[in-house]
Amino acid sequence: MNLKNQVEWALHCCSVMMGLPQGATLPAKVLAEFHGVPKEYLSKALQSLSQQGIVIGTLGPNGGYRLAKSPDEITFLDIVEAVEGKRSGFSCAEIRGNNPCLPKKHKAGKPCTIARYMWQADEAWRTSLRGVTLAELGRQLAEDVPAEVLSKSHEWLVARG
Amino acid sequence: MNLKNQVEWALHCCSVMMGLPQGATLPAKVLAEFHGVPKEYLSKALQSLSQQGIVIGTLGPNGGYRLAKSPDEITFLDIVEAVEGKRSGFSCAEIRGNNPCLPKKHKAGKPCTIARYMWQADEAWRTSLRGVTLAELGRQLAEDVPAEVLSKSHEWLVARG
DNA sequence: TTAATTACGGATGAATAATATCCGTAATTA
DNA sequence: TAATTACGGATATTATTCATCCGTAATTAA
Ligand code: SF4
Ligand code: SF4
Numbered sequence: 001m002n003l004k005n006q007v008e009w010a011l012h013c014c015s016v017m018m019g020l021p022q023g024a025t026l027p028a029k030v031l032a033e034f035h036g037v038p039k040e041y042l043s044k045a046l047q048s049l050s051q052q053g054i055v056i057g058t059l060g061p062n063g064g065y066r067l068a069k070s071p072d073e074i075t076f077l078d079i080v081e082a083v084e085g086k087r088s089g090f091s092c093a094e095i096r097g098n099n100p101c102l103p104k105k106h107k108a109g110k111p112c113t114i115a116r117y118m119w120q121a122d123e124a125w126r127t128s129l130r131g132v133t134l135a136e137l138g139r140q141l142a143e144d145v146p147a148e149v150l151s152k153s154h155e156w157l158v159a160r161g
Numbered sequence: 162m163n164l165k166n167q168v169e170w171a172l173h174c175c176s177v178m179m180g181l182p183q184g185a186t187l188p189a190k191v192l193a194e195f196h197g198v199p200k201e202y203l204s205k206a207l208q209s210l211s212q213q214g215i216v217i218g219t220l221g222p223n224g225g226y227r228l229a230k231s232p233d234e235i236t237f238l239d240i241v242e243a244v245e246g247k248r249s250g251f252s253c254a255e256i257r258g259n260n261p262c263l264p265k266k267h268k269a270g271k272p273c274t275i276a277r278y279m280w281q282a283d284e285a286w287r288t289s290l291r292g293v294t295l296a297e298l299g300r301q302l303a304e305d306v307p308a309e310v311l312s313k314s315h316e317w318l319v320a321r322g
Numbered sequence: 323t324t325a326a327t328t329a330c331g332g333a334t335g336a337a338t339a340a341t342a343t344c345c346g347t348a349a350t351t352a
Numbered sequence: 353t354a355a356t357t358a359c360g361g362a363t364a365t366t367a368t369t370c371a372t373c374c375g376t377a378a379t380t381a382a
Contacts, residue, residue, distance in 0.1 A: 001164050002368090003251050003279075004340065011275050012256060027357065036259025041342050047359065060350025061356045076278060089250070090164050095173060098197025101313035113301045114172050117237060118164075121289035128282035140274045152262035163339090165369065188328065202371050208330060221379025222327045 006045040006083045009037055013046065014079055017055065018071050018138050019154050020161065025064030030160045034153075045083050052082040064161060072135035077126055089125075090118035167206040167244045170198055174207065175240055178216065179232050179299050180315050181322065186225030191321045195314075206244050213243040225322060232295035238287055250286075251279035 013031050020026065028046055032039035046065055049055045056068045067074065092115040096102070111119075142150070174192050181187065189207055193200035207226055210216045217229045228235065253276040257263070272280075303311070 001162065001245050001250050002340090003162050005252075005254055006341090007251065007279075008253060008256060008275070011279075015275065029357085034260065035256045037256060038342060040344075043358075044342095044360095050358085057358050058350080059348075059357050059359085061352065063350070063357045065358090076282070084162050089162050090168065091166075093166055093169060095169060095196045095198060099195065099310075099314060101317050102310060110305070113298060113305045114169070114176065117290075117293045117298065118168075118172075120293075121237070121286050124289035125282050125286040128285035129278075132278045132281075137274060137278065144271070144274045149260075149262060149264070153260060156262050163369090167370090190328085199371060201373075204329075205331095205371095211329080218329050219379080220328050220330090220377075222381065224328045224379070226329085 001089060003080070003084055006041070006048075007080055009035060009042055010045045010049055010079050010083050011076070013042070013065070014049070014054070014067065014074065014134055015137060015141065016153070016157055017065060017067050018134055019150075019157070020066055021158065023066070024158065024161050025058055025062070025066045026157060026161045027064035030064070030157065034157060048083045049079065052078065054078055054082055067134075070135075071138060072133050074134045075130050076132040076137075077129035080129055088119055088122040090115065090122060092118075162250065164241070164245055167202070167209075168241055170196060170203055171206045171210055171240050171244050172237070174203075174226070175210070175215070175228065175235065175295055176298060176302065177314070177318060178226060178228050179295055180311075180318070181227060182319065184227070185319065185322050186219055186223070186227045187318060187322045188225035191225070191318065195318060209244045210240065213239065215239055215243055228295075232299060233297075235295045236291050237293040237298075238290035241290055249280055249283040251276065251283060253279075 012035055013026075016031070016034065017026060028043045029039055031046070032042045035042070046055065046057065050057045050065070053068050054074055055065045057063070057065050092112060094112070096112055173196055174187075177192070177195065178187060189204045190200055192207070193203045196203070207216065207218065211218045211226070214229050215235055216226045218224070218226050253273060255273070257273055
């Protein structure tokens with residue numbers, strides 16, 4: 001029961017794209033080098049973000065990625081679901097159907113009680129993630145990370161984008 | 162990002178053990194047959210429940226499993242964590258440490274901002290599961306499942322325990 | 323006492339999913 | 353025209369889940 005490591009990568013990438021000047025982009029190559037992760041594999045995550053309309057990828061020299069929306073319109077849930085998918089972590093194999101005492105007609109009942117509670121917890125997880133925007137992450141990072149590290153990182157990235 | 166299928170099995174097993182007469186037990190073999198799942202593998206889940214003090218396994222003929230506590234003292238979270246473990250679904254590889262602009266001293270900072278939000282969502286999931294007891298599941302099942310199916314299943318199980 | 327039954331736990335194999343790389347295509351820019 | 357970049361398909365590698373097998377110890381009934 002582990003989220004893919006691409007989730008962490010995608011969140012970090014969105015985080016740094018947030019600090020970009022209007023219209024500027026960051027190529028996958030630079031994002032990969034900055035985070036110390038394999039470029040080809042990170043690209044898959046970035047393409048997922050692109051398909052979901054969270055980032056925009058532009059081709060050619062000086063191309064790369066930038067956020068598609070304002071940071072306060074992008075939630076953690078958007079990013080997580082883009083790379084991890086929208087299926088619940090609990091998948092029901094309908095083993096109640098194997099009950100030897102079950103009459104045939106019972107087949108078309110509503111979803112099982114157990115599954116409903118599990119999906120309810122899943123929804124609580126999603127609700128929590130939906131409550132955190134990139135903008136809020138930015139404010140919190142400004143508190144948590146030394147200003148010098150932030151500005152140096154910003155320079156480093158802009159110089160290569 | 163999927164829970165193991167043993168989670169579903171364990172929840173179902175606890176559910177049927179709840180209806181047992183005082184002191185009676187159900188062997189893994191019977192639980193496996195009732196749910197249509199492999200006995201050897203289901204045993205692993207039952208042993209996990211046993212280790213966590215949720216059920217009690219007794220040896221010998223007429224042995225088997227029974228709940229170790231009252232149904233209103235057992236939550237979904239207890240059962241899920243017993244078979245799935247207590248680690249968060251989000252595991253942080255500390256990729257921020259690869260930032261080329263990072264001074265050495267920064268190493269021993271507090272957990273990253275991103276990870277904190279992810280763990281917060283994980284905690285929301287656990288809180289939701291912690292709020293559902295076996296007793297409540299039993300009441301809900303009584304509403305959802307036809308009385309005839311419940312009583313037939315009960316007979317079937319007791320006859321073999 | 324003996325034989326059957328049961329939980330328990332270690333070892334091992336099979337199937338599936340996550341991780342990672344490779345490469346060809348199309349778009350864009352200098 | 354040549355270099356750069358996103359994009360997507362194919363493939364290989366590794367980790368995890370799923371499942372089985374088997375020996376041990378405890379308990380019970382005959
Ligand atoms: S009873 Fe619920 S959890 Fe179990 S198999 Fe059916 S739907 Fe799934
Ligand atoms: S910043 Fe957070 S999510 Fe990113 S590597 Fe560090 S701890 Fe993990």
